[in-house]
Amino acid sequence: MSTRENIAAAADDLFYERGFEATSFADIAGVVGISRGNFYHHFKTKDEILDAVIDRRIAKTRKMLETWEAKGQTPVDRIGCFVRILIRNRAKITLYGCPVGTLVSELGKLNHVSQSRANALFSLFSDWLAMQFRAMGCDEVTGVQHARHLLARSQGVASLSQALRDDDFIDAEVDLMLAYAAAAAPDYSEKGD
């Protein structure tokens, strides 16, 4: 992996774990194992690193969504892959929250130009979820509503996890979200399971 990619990867982790502003060049350099001054050759400014990190996350997210697309048989299965990130990344989410939500929030408070670029990460999930609901038979508008609803719920669980640090809470909420997804099909009619 190139030094540039190493920097982006280290910054990705640190921006998530400590936040964008709280992470300094020195911090990143320390993780990568290069000198501070070397940065200027790869990234002119800190904002450029941020953009690279966002690009990186967008690419990673795209790949993840493609994996889910291939893995899950039904739309509900695929939505289940999304919901279960909360369990898969439970440890980190409990400590640092959702990587997308906390970044958007921080950039919003900083009035940072790249906030809109970070928002695209939300859109990625939202559009993908809406696609799944559409595949279940939902119309366009309903699909988008369901997608945003589920995205908001997962954000909420991530947010509250940071305060509660209660594994059972996450498990229970994931089950509720799975039930919500299963019940979202237009032809669904309380037939039990």
Place this chain on the structure above:
Amino acid sequence: MSTRENIAAAADDLFYERGFEATSFADIAGVVGISRGNFYHHFKTKDEILDAVIDRRIAKTRKMLETWEAKGQTPVDRIGCFVRILIRNRAKITLYGCPVGTLVSELGKLNHVSQSRANALFSLFSDWLAMQFRAMGCDEVTGVQHARHLLARSQGVASLSQALRDDDFIDAEVDLMLAYAAAAAPDYSEKGD
């Protein structure tokens, strides 16, 4: 209002709008209209200001909950007061997210000692909500579950609002949460409205 209270009030706003770390002594001094060096007399460290801000928010929250307690006739009404903060504070939430959630998240990332104190703000809402659900006839465990669920949902809506900036989304989610609260009574049985 005393200077100390002025500082706490200004810091309260700035910590919300810009974040704790991104707010400097100079920023607060600018808002209050006092000299920077004057701070040391009222607060020895920045962490002391943070604690004062958290105390302030706890007190404000307590008062707000008491108001709701007096205002709402039924538990569902009172829960409605909580849910509708999202609409009442829509403008600020769209820009800066939830004051509680974003603070807890930032302090978590900074590994800050006062995170647990900030968590108490969540508990305040959570306990109060659980009390309302209990008053509706829910048992202890179910009441806490409903409370956390609703708290998480409101957090999620606040989080996503920062990215979407869509008033309709907030309105729709608030309606869903109101319906959730209304349906939470144990004797509820699809009797329509």
Place this chain on the structure above:
DNA sequence: TCTGTTTTAGGTCAAATGTCCTAGGATTCG
């Protein structure tokens, strides 16, 4: 091998930050 480009290390720079001191003003109370 020689040449030119890319990459790296180390250091400098101004600005900003949290912390802290001191001296002067204001206020209170005997």
Place this chain on the structure above:
DNA sequence: CGAATCCTAGGACATTTGACCTAAAACAGA
């Protein structure tokens, strides 16, 4: 009025920050 306490202003301080420069090292291709 006089003295003691509280409040305030302004600045000093070491440190850290993002940004930037220069020179040496590593590498590439002919």
